[in-house]
Amino acid sequence: MLIPHPLLGLRDAQEFTYLGDASLLNRPDTGTDADPEAFFAYTHLRDNPAGVHRELWFHEQGDRSWLVVTRNTLTHEILGAELASDVKRGLA
Amino acid sequence: MTRISGGLIDRSRTLSFTFEGKRYEGHPGDTLASALMANGVRLVGRSFKYHRPRGIFAAGSEEPNALVTLRSGARAEPNTRATTIELYDGLEAVSQNRWPSLAFDALGVNDLASPFFAAGFYYKTFMWPKAFWEKLYEPLIRRAAGLGALGGEPDPDAYDKGFLHCDLLIIGGGATGLAAALTAGRAGASVILADEDMRLGGRLLMESHALNDAPAVDWVQGIEAELESLPNVRILRRTTIFGSFDHGIFGALERVGDHLLRPETVRQTLWRITAKRSILAAGATERHIPFASNDRPGILLGGALRAYVNRWGVTPQAKDSDRIAIFTDNDDGHRTAIDLVAKGIPVLAVIDAREDAQRLGEYQLYKGATVTGTQGRLGLSSIDITQNGLTRTLECAVLGVSGGWNPNLHLASHHRGRPVWSQAHSAFLPPEDLPQGMAVAGAAAGHGSTHAALRSGAQIAAQLSECKPAELPLAEDAPHRQTPLWHVPGKTRAWVDFQNDVTVKDIALAHRENMRPVEHLKRWTTLGMATDQGKTANVTALAVMAELTGKTIAQTGTTIFRPPYTPVALGALGGGDSGVHFRPTRLTPTHPFAVQRGAPFVEVGQWLRAQYFPLKGETHWRESVDREVLAVRSGVGLCDVTTLGKIDVQGTDAGDFLNRIYCNAMASLKVGKVRYGLMLREDGFAYDDGTCARLGEQHYVVTTTTANAGLVYRQMEFARQCLWPDLDVQLISTTDAWAQIAVAGPKSRELLSRVVEADLSNEAFPFMACAETRVCGLRARLFRISFSGELAYEIAVPTRYGNALMARLMEVGADLGVTPYGTEALGVLRIEKGHATGAELNGQASAQMLGMGRMVSTKKDSIGAVMSRREGLMADTRRLVGLMPQDPQARILAGGHLFAPEAERKTETDLGWVTSACWSPHLNSYIALGFLTDGEARLGETVIVANPLEGDEAPCKIVSPHFIDPEGGRLRD
Amino acid sequence: MTDLTPLCALGAPEPRRTARGALSLTENPDLALASLALRAGGAQPAPFGLTLPGPGAFNASGEVLALWTGPGQWMLAAERSPDADFAAELRAQAPGCSITEQTGGWCCVEIASATGAAPLDRLLEKLVNLPPAALCPGRAARTGLHHLSVFVIRRSTDRLAVLGMSSAAGSLWHALDAAALRLESFA
Structure with missing residues (x-):
């Protein structure tokens, strides 16, 4: 596969390592009185859609950016890729 | 001999080869198949199941029958198609699947027993009794089945890999591919034209048609010359595009040296081609028509027969008087007959299944007729023709069979696209949902005539390259007529x-x-x-x-296809990385020092680390290791610890960031101090540990275990970019930038004070202090940390000075008995001290189990903190304990399981396991660490370490995991 | 000044070099390296008068070169003796940035072609999976090479530098040399 890196253009997926569901961005940061149920859901519950999926890829053999890649898991079509830090900040 | 005139072989040169040990001759341009034919060899192999005699059936990579073992010894390559082997001088090939000989094969009895070998035979027969499978059935089947065998020696050849990128990849260099390449190449697109054959031209080389009233090969050579002159066009001959992968990525195998006696450099190159667009111009493969006993040598595809005649100037006759017939259901069969007649070879009969067939040349036509039987022991001798219910037998040694053409759409369906049946073509055409960027042209898309193929190649290339199609030569445009x-x-x-x-x-x-x-x-x-x-x-x-x-x-419907289009050697898929170069090797900065000292090395991930440093006269590794351990406990030792991961953390929020990464507090660490740190996974289990040193207000250096260096860095980048991008923190790995040497033992301060330009007194540089300093006039970092439990330091200098520093420390510490130690002694020292490593941090241990439950701060959030407090983890009473065997000489192995003395040894009574064990020269006893249920409460009791696999048991006393100096006085002196 | 004698990344006192047909490979032991990362909200500095380049590029001025390595992050390289504290030098040039010493962390192999771009282009396609445009003169990339993470800097049509982690210098050299040797045999 080719990943459309937002800064470097198309790069072969071999340069990346895969993590999974981009919902991992949404850590329930609530300081010391965090809700264990929320952490349970965050840690263990994932969607595994047959279709469009937002997922995390790390450009390990590249610029070390974490990307949020939107991919159709049925066709492998890639609909977009953004810097995860931009996504987290609400910029993308 | 059955050579005839013409063909694209170089008759001025003769190549010598052997088949079944017998010497033959052929010419450059021949394949093994055409050369065997030219020598009258018809019997080439035995079939897989029935061991039936088989000959050459096709003229390309689709060949099902003529499989041979090429070359010998380590280079023996089984199951190689004679039809694709380019003849070279000195070629050796033997047949397969026969014993004792090709002409008399004992397992030919399988053919008589054929009623038993019908479909599903294995599934039905070898079901029971179950126990027979492994001992009887499988070995039996394995011996009888399979075709050729590997040589059994390591492959001596080199393989290579590479990466190509282009605008347009054209798969197939026949009429279609050439027209496409010419069009796109002239337009300036970067083009790769790949063809599996030794020369471009595809089917044009095998037909008698003219292009522009001249032999087609003239046109091919003209185009080839032009393409060669274009810098934006790359031609890959002898290259099979074997797979189409996601997003325009293709696997290609270039047979660089397979046409040579021995490859000059590499045998094959595996190319990974990334193409913006691709044109599948792979042509078509002819079908046959099944009829009674249709597998005898001498029966072959009609188009293949024509190819041998036209391209290789040879027929499959054993002798000139052998007669040739054609069996067909379409006009293409007649074409073969016409070409044979044109070469002066009489055609006995064209048997056409169509009632309305027309005679198109000088041969006898049997309309509405079929072949209903054949005779001949090791090759065809006669055929039965049935017409209007009457059967007659004709003497005939060669039968060409034409059943129409199937587009080679394999690569078009590698992404699960379903081929579509076309009644008009009597064939499956490429699917509509093609791989990204792919178009299909020519015969692969069902365009059967030369004219249609040329036009389709040029037009599709013109569309893709947004240019005009190249002008095309005049070519035949016969309609497809088939029933x-x-x-x-x-x-x-x-x-x-x-x-x-x-x-x-x-x-x-x-x-x-x-x-x-x-x-x-x-x-x-x-x-x-x-x-x-x-x-x-x-x-x-x-x-x-x-x-x-x-x-x-x-x-x-039809099945779809998967890569590879034709078989690919595993050596090629390995891309040449084998042996020690299978993966990178990392060496420590003091590697030359260790080599000089004769240290054996151990692989730790990619690293090679010195295991121990034997002295003259030491005959057993334990002797060296015990000496090294005792030297550290009583004097001073040196160990290269560069392999620990080092990550530089800077920024105004660096402390806050580390607070969130480690379960214990880090922001409160003072400048010039080091703290042990434990990282958890978000699910609450222990992940990795190391030290965190604060070198400046906004500058920390953290260490990771050797094994996890890359993973921890990735995880920290995840935290920085994905969880808290608003923190001002910058990370970079510095593992390789610093050579780090542990200086451990009661005399370490004495030794270091001789080279370090700083006050090392306990007051000025206490336990867990760190500083940027100078050693031997060079910038350095000094940490007072200890893995061994002794007074100890780690000193870091720029990598390239590591080896010299080691030598200097050895030199200036000679009077102190300074001793280099390796990973074995390092392991013993840490077990004696009860420090956890990967054996304990195995992904299933919690901080609590490690005896560090109280380290998990409740005053802050950190990764894994919340989940570490969940009920299941809190209720786990297993604790890391020390184990001392009652008999000090009783050897304990890691992996042993723990049981109460009176308990039956079974899963339900299992109390835990041994994580690490060693001989402690300091305690003169075997010792071990392990996780034990209710470990804390059982201190002082006895537990059995059991190794049920070998029947060993050792009663052990449960003790503190800190065998040495549990109060830590030695560290702080 | 230190009286310790440094080794080159490939483990010998002298840099390794070899010639393979039109190509020469030379270990460059006089390359001092330090990384520079911007602090949050910090302005982009111009150390040694260099404009820090954008993604996939490098800028060189005199003996100093700046290479983009990631968002807000660069590697700076300069010709220095092995004991030079280039990180300190850079820190002075880029106040308010995070600077990390990297000199010992990398093995730099300089590859030169005696016959122009072609041999280097052929070599690169055996080594890295990047389109030629990504490594034309003036371009640089961090990518994978034989399971190693490397920086590839196309200094000019006929010069190329490959930097890999110093601990794996031997594996890097083997990969480069084997590829060059195979090209030589074809030439």
Whole structure:
């Protein structure tokens, strides 16, 4: 596969390592009185859609950016890729 | 000899080769198949299941029968198609699947027992008794099955890999591919043109048609010369595009040296081609028509017969008087007859199944007739023709069979696209949902005539490159006229898949046993599952199934294809990385020092680390290791610890960031201090540990375990970018930038004070202090940390000075008895001290189990903190404990399980396991660490370490994991 | 000044070099390296008068070169003796940035072609999976090479530098040399 890196253009997926569901961005940061149920859901519950999926890829053999890649898991079509830090900040 | 005139072989040169040990001659341009034919060799191999005599059936990579073992010894390559082997001087080949000889094969009895070997035979027969499978059935089947065998020696050849990028990849260099390459190449696109053959031209090389009233090969050579002159066009000959992968990525195998006696450099190159667009111009493969006993040597595809005549100037006759007939259901069969006659070779008969067939040349035509039987022991001698219910037998040694053409759409369906049946073409055409960027042109798209192929290649390339199509030569444009005959009914076996010995009867049996969907048919009969993937068989087989079920072919559907298009050697897929170069090797900065000292090395991930440093006279590794351990405990030792991961953390929020990464507090760490840190996974289990040193207000250096260096860095980048991008923190790995040496033992301060330009007194530089300083006039970092439990330091200098520093420390510490130590002693020292490593941090241990439960701060959030407090983890009473065997000499092994002395040794009573064990020279006893249920409460009790596999048991006293100095006084002095 | 004698990344006192047909490979032991990362909200500095380049590029001025390595992050390289504290030098040039010493962390192999771009282009396609445009003169990339993470800097049509982690210098050299040797045999 080719990943459309937002800064470097198309790069072969071999340069990346895969993590999974981009919902991992949404850590329930609530300081010391965090809700264990929320952490349970965050840690263990994932969607595994047959279709469009937002997922995390790390450009390990590249610029070390974490990307949020939107991919159709049925066709492998890639609909977009953004810097995860931009996504987290609400910029993308 | 059956050489005839013409052909694209160089008759001025003669090449010598052997088949079955017998010497023959051929010419450059020959394949092994054409050269064998030229020498009258018809019997080439034995079939897979029935050991039937087989000859050459095709003229390209679709060949199902003529498989040989090429070369000998370590280079022996089994199951190689004689039709694709380029002849070279000194070639050696032998037949396969026969014993004692090709002409007399003992397992030919399988053929007599054929009723037993029908479809599903193995599934039905070898089901029971179950115990027979491993001991009897499988070895038996393995011995009888399979074709050629590997040499059994390591492959001596080199393989290479590479990466190519282009605007347009053209798969196939025949009429279509050449027209496409010319169009796109002239327009300036970067083009790769790949063809599996030794020369460009594809089917044009095998036909007698003229282009622009001149031989087609003239046009091919002209185009080839122009393409060669274009810097933006790259031609890959002898290169098979074997797979189409996501997003325009293709696998290609270039046979760089397979046409040579020995490769000059590499044998094959595996290319990964990334193409914005691609044109599949792979042509078509001819079908045969199954009829009774249709597998004898001498029976071959009509188009292949024509190819041998036109391209290689040879016929499959054993002698000139052998007669040739054609069996066809379409006009293409007649074309073969016409070409033979034009070469002066009489054609005995054209047997055309169509009632309305027309005679197109000088031969006798049997209309509405079929071949219903054949005779001949090791090769065809006669055929039975049935016409209007009457059967006659004709003497004939060669029969060309033409059943129409199947587009080579394999790569078009590698992404699960389903080929579409076309009644007009009597063939499956490429799917509509093609791989990204791919277009299909020429015969692969069902354009059968030369004119249509040329036009389609040029037009599609013009569309993709947004330019005008290249002007095309005048070429034949004959219509496709066929009335498909899918098989000739009869009681005698009629082969569909020659390589896996699947007959029409097998398909009928699969039908009766309800294995009717094509996927079931395939698996039940093994149809199309041989190395040729059924290129000449699959469509015919499912047409037969359609007939049996009364469905149309469109309703029956087809299986799809997977890479590779043709077999690829594993050596090539390895891309040349083998032996020590299979993966990178990392060396520590003091590697030269360790080599000089004769240290053996151990692989730790990619690293090679010195295991121990033997002295003269030491005969056993334990002798060296015990000495090294005692030297550290009583004097001073040196160990290269560069392999620990080092990550530089800077920024105004660096402390806050580390607070969130480690379960214990880090922001409160003072400048000039080091703290032990434990990282958890978000699920609450312990992840990794190390030290965190604060070198400046906004500057920390953290260490990771050797094994996890890359993973921890990745995880920290995840935290920085994905969880808290608003923190001002910057990370970079510095593992390789610093050589780090542990200086450990009561005399370490004495030794270091001789080279370090700083006050090392306990007051000025106490336990857990760190500083940037100078050593031997060089910038350095000094940490007062200890893995051994002794007074100890780690000193870091720029990497390239590491080896010199080691030598200097050895030199200036000679009077102190300074001793280098390796990973073995390091392990003993840390077990004696009760420090956890990967054996304890195994992904299943919690902080609590490690005795560090109180480290998990409740005053802040950190990764894994919340989940570490969940009930299941909190309720776990297993704790890390020390174990001392009652008999100090009782050897304990890591992996042993713990039981109460009186308990039965079974899973339900299992109390834990030994994580690490060693001989402690300091305590003169074996010692171990392990996780034990209710570990804390059991201190002082006895537990059994059991190794049920070997029947060993050792009663052990449960003690603190800190065998040495549990109060830590030695560290702080 | 230190009286310790440094080794080159390939483990010998002298840099390794070899010639393979039109190509020469030379270990460059006089390359001092330090990384520079911007602090949050910090302005982009111009150390040694260099404009820090954008993604996939490098800028060189005199003996100093700046290479983009990631968002807000660069590697700076300069010709220095092995004991030079280039990180300190850079820190002075880029106040308010995070600077990390990297000199010992990398092995730099300089590859030169005696016959123009072609041999280097052929070599690169055996080594890295990047389109030629990504490594034309003036371009640089961090990518994978034989399971190693490397920086590839196309200094000019006929010069190329490959930097890999110093601990794996031997594996890097083997990969480069084997590829060059195979090209030589074809030439």
